[in-house]
Amino acid sequence: MIKTCNPRWLLALFCLVTAMAAAQAQTAKLPNVMVLATGGTIAGTGATSTTTVGYTAATVGVDQLIKAVPELSKIANVKGEQVFQIASESMTNEHWLALGKRVNALLAQNDVDGIVITHGTDTMEETGYFLDLVVKSRKPVILVGAMRPSTALSADGPINLYNAVAIAGSPDAIGKGVMLALNDQIHSARDVTKTNTSTPDSFKTPELGLMGYIQGGKPFFYRVSTRKHTADTEFDIASLSALPQVDIVYGYANMNPVALDAFVAAGAKGIIHAGVGDGSLAARVKPALIAARKKGTIIVRSSRVGQGILARNGEANDDELDFVAADTLNPQKARILLMLALTKTNNTREIQRMFYTY
Structure with missing residues (x-):
């Protein structure tokens, strides 16, 4: 004798199968975002919930960072990978090369639509600009961090991470270069800088x-950089195992050439002179800069001011001295561009072209 099926049971089964199919379809439509963790304050912990300074950076792993923001599953298929676990003041050229190569490898995969990199804020702008010059894809790459550790009452890491994933998975972010996402704002890696020691709007x-x-998990863009970046640059780190030594000499009243001479003696291939004002050269230091250039060291005039165009042939006759002007790049970013430029050429005219291009 054949028993008849319970209609209610059939209906329940049908609803379950339909719901599972709908969920799978929804998941398939979500962008695939890879989170690469490098440490920093966003992965930091403090002694108490009110500890916002004096905490320990780089203690929380990537899986825990992602798990702390369950809302991520609604906007993207997120996977994590722990690349480094360091405070960003300890970031090195070797870290940059390894990170850049990993980013390029992942972006070459069809199942990766964008990348988020969690990073300490101290050198985030530098890592961002390095990647802006060496990433060989138009897919979004977003750096994100926090000004307060994960254990703080007012931790900004979770919402920053959520926003970064939203940008990385957005078609509107494609082709806009490497960006930073903090405090509900989107910044170009080339132009942004850290301006405060501890506040979330740094x-x-x-x-x-x-x-x-x-806003509301959606990026709204109003400006893009006109400078070439990512897939449009001439720099390729695929075969690089090291970057040329480039150091920064800071300008100040009563400046002397001791640091400059030490850097040159230590083998510096390039020097960024972070001069006062429009990159002015102190009378006591100018002869040492000229001597360094004659020995083959590339000299780039930048400014400690932080804003404005560094005028070529302004405070120094760059044509005569064979120096390079940093354009609008601050000293720490000028160092990055010069390192990459020196992997291509020692010609100062070509290097100056790069500074006006990137």
Whole structure:
């Protein structure tokens, strides 16, 4: 005798199968975002919930960072990978090369639509600009961090991470270069800088302005950089195992050439002179800069001011001295571009072209 099926049971089974199919379809439509963790304050912990300074950076792993923001599953298929676990003041050229190569390898995969990199804020702008010059893809790469550790009452890491994933998975972010996402704002890696030691609104793009905002899990763009970046650059790190030594000499009243001479003696291939004002050269230091250039060291005049164009042939006759002007790049970013430039050429005219291009 054949028993008849319970209609209610059949209906329940049908609803379950339909719901599972709908869930799978929804998951398939979500962008695939890879989170590469490098440490920093966003992965930091403090002694108490009110500890916002004096905490320990780089203690929380990537899986825990992702798990702390369950809302991520609604906007992207997120996977994590722990690349480094360091405070960003300890970031090195070797870290940059390894990170850049890993980013390029992942972006070459069809199942990766964008990348988020969690990073300490101290050198985030530098890592961002390095990647902006060496990433060989138009897919979004977003750096994100926090000004307060994960254990703080007012931790900004979770919402920053959520916003970064939202940008990385957005078609609107494609082709806009490497970006930073903090404090509900989107900044170009080339132009942004850290401006405050501890407040959540530390990252700003003076004068040139931020790129846009994140609101309701959606990026809104209002400005893009006109400088070439990512897939349009001439730099390729695929075969590089090291970067040329480039050091920064800071300008100040009563400056002397001791640091400059030490860097040159230690083998510096390039020097960024972070001069006062429009990159002025102190009378006591100028002869040492000229001597260094004659020995083959590339000299780039930058400024400690932080805003404005460094005028070529302004405070120094760059044509005569065979120096390079940093354009709008601050000293720490000028160092990055010069290192990469020196992997291609020692010609100062070519290097100056690069500074006006990137």
